[in-house]
Amino acid sequence: MDGKIKLPQIIITAFMLALFVLAGFLGMDIPELVSGSFTKFVMNGVLVLAMIPMINAGVGMNFGLPVGIVAGLLGMCMAIQFRMTGITGFLGAVALSVIPAVLLGLLYAKILNMVKGKEDIAAIFIGYSFIPIMNFVWTVIPFTNREMLYPVGAKGLRPKISLENYFGNVLNELMVLKLGKISVPVGLLLAYAAVCLLVYGFFKTKGGTVMLAVGENEKFCQLSGIRIDRVRTMAIVLSTVIGAAGICVYAQTYGFVELYNAPLSHSFPAVSAILIGGCIGRRAKISHAVLGTYLYQTIYLLSAPIANAILIPQMSEIVRMIITNGIILYAFLKQERRRRQ
Amino acid sequence: MNLSLLFAIMRVAGSPCADIGTLLLRRRRIMGKYVLEVKNLEKYYGQNKVLDKVDLSVRKGEIYGLIGANGSGKSTLMNILFGNSVIAATGGYSGDVLFEGEKVKLRSTTEAIGRGIGMIYQEFMLIPEMTVAENIKLTRENTKGILGKVLSPELCFVDRKKDNEDAAGVLEQLGFEIDNSYLVKNISVNAKQFVEIAREVNKGDLKLLLLDEPTAVLGDEDAGKLMKVLKELAEKGTSVIFCTHRLHEICQVCDHVTVLRDGQVVSDYGRDELDMRTLARDMIGYDVAAVKKEHQNREEKEILKFEDFSVYMPGEFLDGLNLQVYEGEILGLTSLSGHGKLAVGYGVMGQFPVKGEFLYGGAGVDVKNVRKTIENGLFLLPDDRKNMGLLLEHSVRDNIVFSGFYGRNLFQKKAAGIFPVRDRKEMERCVEEQMEKLEIKCESAGQKVKELSGGNQQKVCIARAVLVAPKVLFVMEPTRGVDIGAKEKILNSLVQINREQGTTVVVASSELEELKRISDRIAVFCEGKLSRILPPDATDEEFAFAFTGEEGKDGR
Ligand SMILES: Nc1ncnc2c1ncn2[C@@H]1O[C@H](COP(=O)(O)OP(=O)(O)OP(=O)(O)O)[C@@H](O)[C@H]1O
Ligand SMILES: [Mg+2]
Numbered sequence: 001m002d003g004k005i006k007l008p009q010i011i012i013t014a015f016m017l018a019l020f021v022l023a024g025f026l027g028m029d030i031p032e033l034v035s036g037s038f039t040k041f042v043m044n045g046v047l048v049l050a051m052i053p054m055i056n057a058g059v060g061m062n063f064g065l066p067v068g069i070v071a072g073l074l075g076m077c078m079a080i081q082f083r084m085t086g087i088t089g090f091l092g093a094v095a096l097s098v099i100p101a102v103l104l105g106l107l108y109a110k111i112l113n114m115v116k117g118k119e120d121i122a123a124i125f126i127g128y129s130f131i132p133i134m135n136f137v138w139t140v141i142p143f144t145n146r147e148m149l150y151p152v153g154a155k156g157l158r159p160k161i162s163l164e165n166y167f168g169n170v171l172n173e174l175m176v177l178k179l180g181k182i183s184v185p186v187g188l189l190l191a192y193a194a195v196c197l198l199v200y201g202f203f204k205t206k207g208g209t210v211m212l213a214v215g216e217n218e219k220f221c222q223l224s225g226i227r228i229d230r231v232r233t234m235a236i237v238l239s240t241v242i243g244a245a246g247i248c249v250y251a252q253t254y255g256f257v258e259l260y261n262a263p264l265s266h267s268f269p270a271v272s273a274i275l276i277g278g279c280i281g282r283r284a285k286i287s288h289a290v291l292g293t294y295l296y297q298t299i300y301l302l303s304a305p306i307a308n309a310i311l312i313p314q315m316s317e318i319v320r321m322i323i324t325n326g327i328i329l330y331a332f333l334k335q336e337r338r339r340r341q
Numbered sequence: 342m343n344l345s346l347l348f349a350i351m352r353v354a355g356s357p358c359a360d361i362g363t364l365l366l367r368r369r370r371i372m373g374k375y376v377l378e379v380k381n382l383e384k385y386y387g388q389n390k391v392l393d394k395v396d397l398s399v400r401k402g403e404i405y406g407l408i409g410a411n412g413s414g415k416s417t418l419m420n421i422l423f424g425n426s427v428i429a430a431t432g433g434y435s436g437d438v439l440f441e442g443e444k445v446k447l448r449s450t451t452e453a454i455g456r457g458i459g460m461i462y463q464e465f466m467l468i469p470e471m472t473v474a475e476n477i478k479l480t481r482e483n484t485k486g487i488l489g490k491v492l493s494p495e496l497c498f499v500d501r502k503k504d505n506e507d508a509a510g511v512l513e514q515l516g517f518e519i520d521n522s523y524l525v526k527n528i529s530v531n532a533k534q535f536v537e538i539a540r541e542v543n544k545g546d547l548k549l550l551l552l553d554e555p556t557a558v559l560g561d562e563d564a565g566k567l568m569k570v571l572k573e574l575a576e577k578g579t580s581v582i583f584c585t586h587r588l589h590e591i592c593q594v595c596d597h598v599t600v601l602r603d604g605q606v607v608s609d610y611g612r613d614e615l616d617m618r619t620l621a622r623d624m625i626g627y628d629v630a631a632v633k634k635e636h637q638n639r640e641e642k643e644i645l646k647f648e649d650f651s652v653y654m655p656g657e658f659l660d661g662l663n664l665q666v667y668e669g670e671i672l673g674l675t676s677l678s679g680h681g682k683l684a685v686g687y688g689v690m691g692q693f694p695v696k697g698e699f700l701y702g703g704a705g706v707d708v709k710n711v712r713k714t715i716e717n718g719l720f721l722l723p724d725d726r727k728n729m730g731l732l733l734e735h736s737v738r739d740n741i742v743f744s745g746f747y748g749r750n751l752f753q754k755k756a757a758g759i760f761p762v763r764d765r766k767e768m769e770r771c772v773e774e775q776m777e778k779l780e781i782k783c784e785s786a787g788q789k790v791k792e793l794s795g796g797n798q799q800k801v802c803i804a805r806a807v808l809v810a811p812k813v814l815f816v817m818e819p820t821r822g823v824d825i826g827a828k829e830k831i832l833n834s835l836v837q838i839n840r841e842q843g844t845t846v847v848v849a850s851s852e853l854e855e856l857k858r859i860s861d862r863i864a865v866f867c868e869g870k871l872s873r874i875l876p877p878d879a880t881d882e883e884f885a886f887a888f889t890g891e892e893g894k895d896g897r
Contacts, residue, residue, distance in 0.1 A: 209739075210747055216732050217728075217729075217731070219729040220730065220743075222711055223723060224715070224748040225711065225715030225744065
């Protein structure tokens, strides 16, 4: 039963297709919407992958995604500070964010290992309490590149740093393929595929399989001589690093590095996406993340223009909310029921 | 000394079929028409036919025995009768089930319960975070307050006091003592079993009770209590289908027995035709040769030492143990259930708080550091296999090699001289060897463990422990839930690693008979204290006294 696509995924896919059809009737530019859906998909895709290691190790949803995001922001700021541009700039930003990601991840893991059983809620609060600290840090951090600083006073980082002169859109513009009127960002998709493959490959290694086993039965693993906390720490650090890389991908598509409160807005959509993709319980697959991200982001993308077109701007937003949040609730209920059985 | 304890001693001491219970409780049977009729039942799991033209008929007030080797389809049959969802999810079944003369096709357990069918599973179905009393009264809570009368019964306040009283009442009726307010996750396995039984017995309108190896996790004493309860239930008119691997229990209580082999009914016996040997032969198709370890006299070199070692395990307290274990021996640990035999191993592996010293090879061991303990060559096979002993979602192969591969870095070879990679060939060879040796019945090594029958899951656990090749192996209830043929294979495996690899084996088991056959010494516990250490050929009387913690006649 595991491999099959289940009813909720079918419903939500149908909803998405219906939106496309509706958009067509309303005379919208379908090829452009499809092209847009690809960009949106990859833009958020890596952030969603950051859920996988933690879920699989039984730590729960990575509600503390802002921790990884902050690491990524630090990496990007450093890259800007060093005036790194183009594709090297992007890769440099990712590489530079690994160190803060590992350090912050270790701290994050330390806390989560102390609150075993209530990780979800703890992670949410870690996310929320970490941001104000970072807000302070952003204002005092001694970066000197004027393009990052507040124009007036030249002190403190500005909330929105443009990447135009650095590595904005470098992946998006890499190898764009025109299929009729649809443009497919091949480079971007390949980059995403590469990350997926890396994560997939990791779960085939010894370290990865142990993580899956810990997620399934901690006691069993402990009695087999596995250091549970170490495996969990590894999963959390990994999730944090992927999160950091994820925000780099996001920022280069978006064209801006968003600091201050922005990291908070990413965790819930990412959690929703993987749930919509069909991840219930303690096992998350790459396919869940991929499918979920595409469905969630595409519905998000379609609903706004449609709502505007049919002049009830709130309506489609409401429907979207009902469906996506309904799915989340469904996923949680299903998960609870499974655990009880 | 109370009466039930006396029974227990006699049961431990005497031959298993000595049926004192029946003698004392003469039953008058009110047997009438058929409550349940099963006709031509067939069930496939994928391509695998697990039930083949099964027919049975159970009368009112009858205790109906169902036996068969591991994987012969007993649990599957029970699941069909209880409308369990796994059946529908795996393609349903064909054939007819008639309940009280009416043809039924149960789609859910709720429906089955509604018709007055109850079931006790081979694996536990309890809610770990609730108390004993809450579990027993679940869905049948007593209520109070007017809110519910006004609105709906669902909204009543639960009358906890009454619930607790009720629960205490049933437990007392079962003759089992446990504090009602313990959380189920903290109680021992046999206590969990009694909670399950109490939950079923507490149902007022029970017409048919399905019991899938209820006694597997119980010691002889507790099993005896259950037999008694079954008889009382049957007398009140409840029919019981009772499935077990302990043939003496079958002989003791059943009115009728059906033997299954590979999903087919191979024979049927009435109460007067019951004979353990014939049943055994019918089940597995050959006569079982009992394993016996030849006892060597070797020097007594201490490998483990317990000094005033206490383990605070709920329901299984161990109090100030002083004991030495000698290198290369098989040491049996036994006690009535809940008297401490299981706590030794769990304490060593840091699963519960401990006090006192535990020394390995003369050096003190920090039991909290499980990894270190295992690296040093100790290994534990727990008795609670579903929660601690198996990765249910993983394949048979993964389970068997897991502890060796991840815990002890076995099955590795060096790729290009440096990188350790898994040696798939060696893994496969070992897995196959174990599957053959223990006759693990499954479609392939890649099948998920949760799809195996209970006894075969147990064999998977044993295979895993054997492959770790530890210096000291703690095993708990190694033959729980396996058929009489597999039991010998498992015992043989233990004797073999002891003899061939020199592994010191500490076996905690409630089956004295098997301990006597494989152990060099047997430590008997009573009320958490070590009461005596006896040689395996000690008299039954000596064991009986050791179980109750009383001094033997010779004043030792
Ligand atoms: N969910 C499942 N999927 C596939 N096969 C299954 C499943 N459940 C059971 N089987 C197979 O059906 C057969 C019968 O299993 P069943 O559990 O009924 O045996 P059993 O008689 O209860 O054995 P035991 O004494 O070991 O408990 C076994 O070969 C088992 O592998
Ligand atoms: Mg079974």
